Amino acid sequence: MRSSPRLTALTVAVVCIGLVVAQDVVPLVDFFHTWQYATALALGVVVMLGYLNGALRGQDGMVGRRLALALAGAVVATVTGIVSGLLGPDTQTVRHAPGSVAPIPDLHAAAFFTSADAATIANGTAHVILRRPNHADVEIGPNDRKFLGASVLLVEPSHAAFIEARDAAGNRLTITQPTNAAFLSPVLLFPNEQEIAGKRLPFDTFAVPALQRIVKAVLLPASMTTTLRVRPEDAGKPALLYAVDDEHNTSLGLTIDPDGREVFVAGLRLRATIGSYPTLVVASAPEPFALSAGVGLFIAGLLWAGIGLFCAGALPLRNPSGS
Amino acid sequence: MRTVLAVAAAVVAVLVVIAFYPGGGPKLDVGAGGGPRMLVGAPAQSFPVKRVDGTVDGLDHYRGRIVVMNLWATWCPPCREEMPALERLYREYRSRGVVVLGVDQGEAPRVAQAYARAHGVTYPILIDEDQQYGRAYAAVGLPTTIIVGRDGHIVKGIDGELTLAQMREAIAPALRAQ
Numbered sequence: 001m002r003s004s005p006r007l008t009a010l011t012v013a014v015v016c017i018g019l020v021v022a023q024d025v026v027p028l029v030d031f032f033h034t035w036q037y038a039t040a041l042a043l044g045v046v047v048m049l050g051y052l053n054g055a056l057r058g059q060d061g062m063v064g065r066r067l068a069l070a071l072a073g074a075v076v077a078t079v080t081g082i083v084s085g086l087l088g089p090d091t092q093t094v095r096h097a098p099g100s101v102a103p104i105p106d107l108h109a110a111a112f113f114t115s116a117d118a119a120t121i122a123n124g125t126a127h128v129i130l131r132r133p134n135h136a137d138v139e140i141g142p143n144d145r146k147f148l149g150a151s152v153l154l155v156e157p158s159h160a161a162f163i164e165a166r167d168a169a170g171n172r173l174t175i176t177q178p179t180n181a182a183f184l185s186p187v188l189l190f191p192n193e194q195e196i197a198g199k200r201l202p203f204d205t206f207a208v209p210a211l212q213r214i215v216k217a218v219l220l221p222a223s224m225t226t227t228l229r230v231r232p233e234d235a236g237k238p239a240l241l242y243a244v245d246d247e248h249n250t251s252l253g254l255t256i257d258p259d260g261r262e263v264f265v266a267g268l269r270l271r272a273t274i275g276s277y278p279t280l281v282v283a284s285a286p287e288p289f290a291l292s293a294g295v296g297l298f299i300a301g302l303l304w305a306g307i308g309l310f311c312a313g314a315l316p317l318r319n320p321s322g323s
Numbered sequence: 324m325r326t327v328l329a330v331a332a333a334v335v336a337v338l339v340v341i342a343f344y345p346g347g348g349p350k351l352d353v354g355a356g357g358g359p360r361m362l363v364g365a366p367a368q369s370f371p372v373k374r375v376d377g378t379v380d381g382l383d384h385y386r387g388r389i390v391v392m393n394l395w396a397t398w399c400p401p402c403r404e405e406m407p408a409l410e411r412l413y414r415e416y417r418s419r420g421v422v423v424l425g426v427d428q429g430e431a432p433r434v435a436q437a438y439a440r441a442h443g444v445t446y447p448i449l450i451d452e453d454q455q456y457g458r459a460y461a462a463v464g465l466p467t468t469i470i471v472g473r474d475g476h477i478v479k480g481i482d483g484e485l486t487l488a489q490m491r492e493a494i495a496p497a498l499r500a501q
Binding site: 098100115117170171172182183184185186210 | 362429452457461462465
């Protein structure tokens with residue numbers, strides 16, 4: 001054993017630890033759940049175990065014995081990464097209506113999507129609360145990241161619009177979403193897409209049963225409204241394109257409703273507040289205790305070997321003692 | 324030599340597991356629904372909303388009583404048809420600690436008030452303009468009726484119109500539990 005195997009093993013250890021820690025840093029990358037990722041880590045383990053085996057037999061001298069601790073730590077961390085990447089649950093994206101509850105079986109938990117009014121949607125300040133039996137609630141807000149055992153939970157903002165419907169006299173009207181799971185929600189989450197003018201645009205559908213109206217709402221991004229016929233002060237705001245039908249699917253009108261403005265179409269006064277609502281993402285992450293222990297051992301082993309080299313006055317790596 | 328063979332065997336085993344692991348793509352849950360039945364046993368959520376007279380009210384104000392919470396709207400024919408039965412239930416069981424709570428979904432207070440008055444409804448009517456109760460109680464249609472026990476937990480969730488006999492049957496377990 002000379003410097004080359006030692007350097008190779010250390011380089012592999014650093015790369016493997018980097019790949020495992022990356023699961024915590026960018027947990028939504030699908031690569032972590034592929035066989036290629038697991039194979040790369042498994043090969044890294046082989047290289048490290050190969051060096052470890054020789055080092056424990058004294059083939060790399062005193063430094064090698066001390067580095068064995070670091071390599072053992074790296075192996076622990078890498079195996080943790082293989083386990084979470086390969087055997088951990090697939091990334092789960094949970095998009096639910098405000099006020100509803102979604103079971104998260106992998107965590108034995110339920111996610112409560114907090115209620116949202118127009119201001120909450122506009123500001124994107126809604127959050128998700130995770131409840132588990134005999135545990136404190138975990139609140140996950142916009143751009144938050146929480147670790148829960150071998151899972152990482154993120155909240156990502158998704159398109160949403162709060163719709164208010166009134167009749168011609170100004171009386172508030174019930175909004176329903178017969179085609180969506182949240183029947184009585186005035187918050188559109190735009191689960192569908194359609195192509196308009198060469199762009200894939202999100203759309204949703206709602207009904208106003210009191211007036212027998214069915215409304216398709218296509219979300220137009222701010223960049224599109226600059227080229228549309230809207231008031232100058234509304235140009236550059238996101239907007240909804242409404243297509244209103246009656247109960248017999250007869251088209252009654254089309255109009256564009258810029259964010260925050262009330263429009264009148266087919267006997268309806270509609271106002272959309274456009275913003276965002278959280279989507280909960282649950283991804284697997286390396287078990288934090290095992291990963292910390294592995295990385296800790298790796299650093300401790302490196303320091304120990306470094307001290308040994310320093311004390312022996314043999315800092316150049318190609319001069320191992322006892323070999 | 325033995326150690327090298329053991330390591331090689333371990334690596335082969337890992338690779339075999341990797342090769343045959345049944346991978347799956349990311350899962351997207353956009354709300355599977357399930358209706359009000361799935362909420363039985365859960366704590367009943369409460370939101371402050373206004374009554375038709377403008378005072379603030381909410382489900383949690385009725386803790387300690389059995390609540391028959393009926394989600395309704397004036398445009399909904401089955402809701403209108405079951406209102407007389409709800410009124411009878413309210414009068415019949417009020418003295419036994421049962422309250423009927425009509426929660427109008429998304430309509431103007433004066434519309435709900437006018438309807439309730441015209442049809443002799445005396446039980447409390449709440450106006451849920453933002454439809455928070457409808458969302459929280461997983462309503463898949465109107466009317467939706469939720470029975471909440473004295474302990475504030477959901478005893479029953481029912482989708483659709485009920486007769487007086489069905490209402491009596493629905494509250495019976497909660498009455499027996501006192």
